[in-house]
Amino acid sequence: MSFFYDLFGNVLNFTWQQGVMILIGCALIWCAIKREMEPTLLLPMGFGAILVNLPMVHTEAIETLFNAGIASELFPLLLFIGIGAMIDFGPLLSNPKMFLFGAAAQFGIFFTLVIAVALGFDLKDAASTAIIAAADGPTSIYVANYFQSTYQGAIMVAAYSYMALVPIIQPPIIKAITTKKERMIRMEYSAANVSKTTRILFPIFVTIIAGTVAPKSAELIGFLMFGNLIRECGVLENLSKSAQSELANLITILLGISVSFRMKAELFVTWQTLLILGLGLFGFVFDTVGGVLFAKFLNLFSKKKVNPMIGAAGISAFPMASRMVHKMGREEDPNNFLLMHAAGANVSGQIASVIAGGLIITLVEQML
Amino acid sequence: MNTALIMACLGIMAKGMVGIFIVILVIWGLVALLNKITSAKK
Numbered sequence: 001m002s003f004f005y006d007l008f009g010n011v012l013n014f015t016w017q018q019g020v021m022i023l024i025g026c027a028l029i030w031c032a033i034k035r036e037m038e039p040t041l042l043l044p045m046g047f048g049a050i051l052v053n054l055p056m057v058h059t060e061a062i063e064t065l066f067n068a069g070i071a072s073e074l075f076p077l078l079l080f081i082g083i084g085a086m087i088d089f090g091p092l093l094s095n096p097k098m099f100l101f102g103a104a105a106q107f108g109i110f111f112t113l114v115i116a117v118a119l120g121f122d123l124k125d126a127a128s129t130a131i132i133a134a135a136d137g138p139t140s141i142y143v144a145n146y147f148q149s150t151y152q153g154a155i156m157v158a159a160y161s162y163m164a165l166v167p168i169i170q171p172p173i174i175k176a177i178t179t180k181k182e183r184m185i186r187m188e189y190s191a192a193n194v195s196k197t198t199r200i201l202f203p204i205f206v207t208i209i210a211g212t213v214a215p216k217s218a219e220l221i222g223f224l225m226f227g228n229l230i231r232e233c234g235v236l237e238n239l240s241k242s243a244q245s246e247l248a249n250l251i252t253i254l255l256g257i258s259v260s261f262r263m264k265a266e267l268f269v270t271w272q273t274l275l276i277l278g279l280g281l282f283g284f285v286f287d288t289v290g291g292v293l294f295a296k297f298l299n300l301f302s303k304k305k306v307n308p309m310i311g312a313a314g315i316s317a318f319p320m321a322s323r324m325v326h327k328m329g330r331e332e333d334p335n336n337f338l339l340m341h342a343a344g345a346n347v348s349g350q351i352a353s354v355i356a357g358g359l360i361i362t363l364v365e366q367m368l
Numbered sequence: 369m370n371t372a373l374i375m376a377c378l379g380i381m382a383k384g385m386v387g388i389f390i391v392i393l394v395i396w397g398l399v400a401l402l403n404k405i406t407s408a409k410k
Contacts, residue, residue, distance in 0.1 A: 093399055093403070094403075096396045096399045096400050096403070097396075099392045099393075099395060099396040099399075100389075100392065100393075100396070102392065103385075103388045103389045103391075103392040106384075106385070106388055107385060109384075110380065110381035110384045110385060111381060113377050113380060113381065114374060114377040114378055114381055117370070117373050117374055117377045118369060118374050120369075123373065123377075126377070192403070192407075193407075194403070195402075195403075195406035195407065197402070197406045198399065198402040198403055198406050201402055202399065202402070205395065205398050206395055209391060209394055209395055209398075210391055210395075213387060213390075213391050214387075214391075348392070351392075351395075352388055352392060355387075355388055355391050355392075356384065356388055359383075359384045359387045359388065360380070360384060363380045363383055363384060364380065367376055367380075
């Protein structure tokens with residue numbers, strides 16, 4: 001008996017909370033493989049969740065990665081260089097009106113902050129939870145880490161899962177607050193040529209403006225725009241390709257597994273985690289509502305009507321939100337092509353969500 | 369329920385949304401200006 005205990009005694013150290021976390025880890029891996037939901041992140045996170053929840057496990061290496069890459073805010077920033085290099089701001093620059101929808105679709109972040117505080121979260125955790133609604137993984141990680149939230153694991157799982165669930169979450173909300181006639185509105189698209197000068201100056205100007213207004217997120221917007229400048233400058237093609245592939249892939253692998261350090265059962269299996277998941281979903285819903293209602297509001301005054309679904313593409317989840325809006329438009333009218341407008345609003349949401357992250361840090365910190 | 373904190377958060381919501389719109393409007397203005405200048409060059 002003692003022989004078996006010496007060999008397999010650790011099995012008795014399993015707690016039911018660790019069992020729950022291992023099941024969650026398996027569910028994340030299933031979502032990544034079977035459903036192809038953000039597989040690059042959900043798979044490493046799921047595997048990490050299993051690893052860190054084994055009984056008496058040593059997690060020094062994952063902790064070192066977490067401290068080096070996430071606690072120092074390095075991974076989200078480096079990932080943003082890759083994301084910036086991937087984004088073509090052309091549809092937005094040729095149709096700058098779409099900028100407005102990116103701003104409007106950040107409403108859910110601030111509304112969730114109010115609701116989270118009303119539910120009893122302290123201000124730092126409420127702000128960290130609210131930023132899930134940014135639909136922007138790196139910004140969520142950055143803000144949650146900035147406020148040293150104890151719920152970082154849940155926030156990151158929620159942020160990436162909901163981004164992948166955009167095609168499921170948004171359509172019923174859009175349908176509930178728009179009429180069929182509104183969803184059939186056609187929008188002309190004239191592909192204006194954007195000059196190289198504009199493409200090069202754009203990331204520099206955005207960094208200066210957004211970084212000055214929200215200095216706490218200057219690095220975040222700066223790294224995103226730096227990546228885009230590498231892409232657009234025309235003389236750093238190799239660096240641009242590396243940022244889009246090797247850099248982004250390497251950081252993604254390490255980010256996913258590092259995040260799992262915050263997915264230990266004692267931190268994750270709590271009622272607050274369920275509340276955070278619920279609040280994240282709530283924020284997504286109100287981002288969508290904010291964007292759509294803003295588009296409807298604009299239609300009260302403008303001659304050229306905007307399809308209100310474009311407002312829903314103003315969230316940061318790129319390119320899922322714009323594809324979904326385009327698809328919904330074609331379901332109502334097969335000859336309606338909303339993709340370029342939606343893509344413009346969608347990349348605007350990418351910028352606006354980072355600005356929102358910076359503003360929430362600045363404004364909340366003033367109250368602490 | 370901490371009513372004072374909720375009211376403060378409503379203030380953050382108002383300031384935040386106004387802040388985002390102002391920044392976005394400034395960027396929009398600059399892009400429109402850049403588009404105009406650079407297309408005029410052509």
